[in-house]
Amino acid sequence: MESPSLNKLIDELKRLPGIGSKTARRLAFFLMKMPKERALGLARAIEEVKERISFCSECGNLAEGQRCGICSDAKRDPSVICVVQEAMDVMAIDRTGDYGGLFHVLHGALSPIDDVGPEELNIPRLLERVKGGGVREVILAVNPTIEGEATAMYLAQLILSSTDCQVSRIAHGIPVGGHLEYTDEVTLSKALEGRRRM
Numbered sequence: 001m002e003s004p005s006l007n008k009l010i011d012e013l014k015r016l017p018g019i020g021s022k023t024a025r026r027l028a029f030f031l032m033k034m035p036k037e038r039a040l041g042l043a044r045a046i047e048e049v050k051e052r053i054s055f056c057s058e059c060g061n062l063a064e065g066q067r068c069g070i071c072s073d074a075k076r077d078p079s080v081i082c083v084v085q086e087a088m089d090v091m092a093i094d095r096t097g098d099y100g101g102l103f104h105v106l107h108g109a110l111s112p113i114d115d116v117g118p119e120e121l122n123i124p125r126l127l128e129r130v131k132g133g134g135v136r137e138v139i140l141a142v143n144p145t146i147e148g149e150a151t152a153m154y155l156a157q158l159i160l161s162s163t164d165c166q167v168s169r170i171a172h173g174i175p176v177g178g179h180l181e182y183t184d185e186v187t188l189s190k191a192l193e194g195r196r197r198m
Helices: 004-014 021-033 036-052 087-094 123-131 146-162 185-193
Strands: 077-084 101-105 137-140 166-169
Touching: 004 021, 077 087, 077 123, 087 101, 087 185, 101 123, 123 146, 137 146, 146 166
Parallel strands: 077 101, 077 137, 137 166
Antiparallel strands: none
């Protein structure tokens, strides 16, 4: 018979993306067998992340202060902004080493079926940044899904109708239905190189 504490841990693990009942059970038993100090180290790391990391006031990326490391980097090209859906996508693109501009994280994509409209996304801040001057290109690097394509079209219309900024979309070297965080660096590099004007 399982204990209430173990069942609670399994239930919490099942809330993680991609974790079903069997995997949650396996992870719970793994954590139970783990030396106490390692398990508590994991718990402390989770607690520290929740306490110290928030969102960058400039771009919406993860930050341990007001601004993220990318927005604070004077070597970055401020005239190019790459728009992504999630902070994980920033890391994926930055790992390629082929992009030296700034980023903007939307924190999702338009999805009427899930009640996610423009108001729920980090779009107003993007428009402020673009209209503030000095931005010559906005690269739309949202996922090539139905929601991502709808978001890209919406943003392109919004930016092109209110600024003289160039808008481009990363090339579709990334499979439709795929996600940037799971794409290898070579594919992401080619997708950035082959971006097209909208």
